Amino acid sequence: MTTIPPHPPTDGQAPLLSVRDLKVEFDSPAGTITAVDGVSFELSAGRALGVVGESGSGKTVLSRVIMNLLTVSNKLPEQGEVRFRGQNLLTTRRKQLRKLWGDDLAMVFQDPMTSLNPTMKIGPQVTEPLLLHRKISRKAARARAEELLREVGIPEPGRRLNQYPHELSGGMRQRVTIAIALACDPVLLIADEPTTALDVTVQAQILDLLDRERTDRQMGLILISHDLGVVEGRTDDVNVMYAGRVVESAPTASVFKQPRHPYTASLIGSMPKIEDPSHTRLAAIPGHPPHPLNRPSGCKYAPRCQFAQPRCIEEDPALMPPTDEETDRGTACFFPPGTDRGEEALARNRAAGYTATGLELQPAEVS
Amino acid sequence: MRYLMERSARLVVTLFLVSVITFMLVVLLPGDPALQVLGTDFTEADYLAVRDELGLDDPLPIRYVDWLGGVFQGDLGTSYRTNQPVLEAIVDRVPVTFQVMVVGLAIALLVSIPLAMIAAYRANTKTDTTVSTASLAMLSIPNFMLALILIFYLSVHLGWFPATGWVSFASDPVASLRATLLPALALAGAEIGVYTRLLRNDMIATLQEDFITLARAKGASTPRVLFRHALRPSSLSLATVLGVQVGVALGGSVIVETIFALPGIGRLLVDSIFQRDLMIVQGVVLFIAVVYVVANFAVDLLYGVLDPRIRKGSASATA
Numbered sequence: 001m002t003t004i005p006p007h008p009p010t011d012g013q014a015p016l017l018s019v020r021d022l023k024v025e026f027d028s029p030a031g032t033i034t035a036v037d038g039v040s041f042e043l044s045a046g047r048a049l050g051v052v053g054e055s056g057s058g059k060t061v062l063s064r065v066i067m068n069l070l071t072v073s074n075k076l077p078e079q080g081e082v083r084f085r086g087q088n089l090l091t092t093r094r095k096q097l098r099k100l101w102g103d104d105l106a107m108v109f110q111d112p113m114t115s116l117n118p119t120m121k122i123g124p125q126v127t128e129p130l131l132l133h134r135k136i137s138r139k140a141a142r143a144r145a146e147e148l149l150r151e152v153g154i155p156e157p158g159r160r161l162n163q164y165p166h167e168l169s170g171g172m173r174q175r176v177t178i179a180i181a182l183a184c185d186p187v188l189l190i191a192d193e194p195t196t197a198l199d200v201t202v203q204a205q206i207l208d209l210l211d212r213e214r215t216d217r218q219m220g221l222i223l224i225s226h227d228l229g230v231v232e233g234r235t236d237d238v239n240v241m242y243a244g245r246v247v248e249s250a251p252t253a254s255v256f257k258q259p260r261h262p263y264t265a266s267l268i269g270s271m272p273k274i275e276d277p278s279h280t281r282l283a284a285i286p287g288h289p290p291h292p293l294n295r296p297s298g299c300k301y302a303p304r305c306q307f308a309q310p311r312c313i314e315e316d317p318a319l320m321p322p323t324d325e326e327t328d329r330g331t332a333c334f335f336p337p338g339t340d341r342g343e344e345a346l347a348r349n350r351a352a353g354y355t356a357t358g359l360e361l362q363p364a365e366v367s
Numbered sequence: 368m369r370y371l372m373e374r375s376a377r378l379v380v381t382l383f384l385v386s387v388i389t390f391m392l393v394v395l396l397p398g399d400p401a402l403q404v405l406g407t408d409f410t411e412a413d414y415l416a417v418r419d420e421l422g423l424d425d426p427l428p429i430r431y432v433d434w435l436g437g438v439f440q441g442d443l444g445t446s447y448r449t450n451q452p453v454l455e456a457i458v459d460r461v462p463v464t465f466q467v468m469v470v471g472l473a474i475a476l477l478v479s480i481p482l483a484m485i486a487a488y489r490a491n492t493k494t495d496t497t498v499s500t501a502s503l504a505m506l507s508i509p510n511f512m513l514a515l516i517l518i519f520y521l522s523v524h525l526g527w528f529p530a531t532g533w534v535s536f537a538s539d540p541v542a543s544l545r546a547t548l549l550p551a552l553a554l555a556g557a558e559i560g561v562y563t564r565l566l567r568n569d570m571i572a573t574l575q576e577d578f579i580t581l582a583r584a585k586g587a588s589t590p591r592v593l594f595r596h597a598l599r600p601s602s603l604s605l606a607t608v609l610g611v612q613v614g615v616a617l618g619g620s621v622i623v624e625t626i627f628a629l630p631g632i633g634r635l636l637v638d639s640i641f642q643r644d645l646m647i648v649q650g651v652v653l654f655i656a657v658v659y660v661v662a663n664f665a666v667d668l669l670y671g672v673l674d675p676r677i678r679k680g681s682a683s684a685t686a
Contacts, residue, residue, distance in 0.1 A: 069584055073491060102586035115577040119599040119674055129585045164675040180585065 021080035037244035050231030053241030106186035112173035123161035171202035250329030453650035464631035471554035479562035487570035506560030610666035
């Protein structure tokens, strides 16, 4: 498939991370499962990229593969490349990778209840990357760990070093995992659903913390979430994933102003709005994501799409600029919402009462 | 602290039940102890005197309390045959049994932990299948069989180790360890099988955990991930079985010590049973039971060390 770099680095330098035509497949008794299907994007230092998609869209696999940290026995060799400062991580030897992991490349996981070792005190867990990557004494590492905990907003950091994870709340634990990730001043941080397992009140604090650390350290950040709201206002660009593909890639602000893919439009439409009266029914997307073993041959989203036309069943759209003017973004859609082609397609479906894939439309519905 | 108190209370109750059962052992077994003491040539008066001396005509609760009082003062009675105090007979023999058990346990752990780790790390590969099959085989060989195989090959054939006999550690440590090795291996065989299979399964589950992926994402090497991060959270079932295994090993020592002619507790028990020396049997059974109960108490405490979440008393400081 043809791909375009959606956002060329503004400063002209080589990007921090460049992913090209990445394809990850798993062998299963029922057939080959494609988790990530030809994903390409770039990330420059100091910028934040959001990756959004529902469960099963391939975003977690993508996050692991970027670090080449995926060790599932049935994984087939990846295709494409993941270049970190020009070095292809997919072909880098394990020993070299280990030097990057925890040092230049760091990761924050979804659930802080399970991502800290329950049998180890906080102290050794925070000092571990320092002791592995820096020539530093235990004592100095401990002092640094205390500093890190203070930096991520943990009260009484000295006492926490001697506590076990189960003695801390979920929000505190996620702060600890962030401190661990930041220990060696990484240049790229991948946060996989860092707030999903946390209380709503704590979510904003953790996101603000990540945002602040990224700005202070000029660190690249990939923020993965199923929640568009998490990504809004905290990332420069966003990739929307569906069935292993990036279906829309654009500056975050533009996406919220005018989504150019029907799936993104529906995701934004399904977000509850504060100005809605209470008990407003949430706009859900009809249907389910396709089963990875049985994906439609044309556009993967067509069966759920209000814009679907006969062409969408036959052809698989590649990521392209939605209009001639919008060269800074891409959409994998023949009939992008808000464009003449798109509105025409939607009007045609509305008039007919159903789409080319047989999805029924309510004529009165406003998009 | 509450955890410790709870466990201690349970320990006391268990020990009480153990003492009652071992006491009843002698009472319920057929045969008159007085006749054992007297031998063949005695008068009615002698018989009554002995019965009185042994307290055999007192009501059971009184006999129990008398006996238990003695036990607390280290008096387990004297052998009917040799007149040796039972405690002394046990203390003489214990070092032999313990030395074999400890060496056996050490061998079992040193072999099974690395094996289990390799198998778990390479789960569902040829390596894993080989390790699992081998450990099932080890588990299936009875210890007397393994003992005979070891004697046949390593002592009779190759002459590396003595087939039977004992040298105390104090008199000649090297010879003592040489004498220990074969019986220890015979005991370790089945343990290796059990420990490897258990630890492999728990380890596979642990290796799926996020904190293992995080440890790798920190740049930790595979051995470091396995030993530093995965071993402790995976060893709870192993600890449980370790406690149970103390009992199995003590039972196994009966057979192994007989085959290797070692002067240990197991041998003492077998000999005393054949000689109907019930006081010794009672003492040894009580001793084995107490060791077993205390070992499992130690395992309970070990849980708290292995997994700090189990120490309930300290879980109050959630911020």
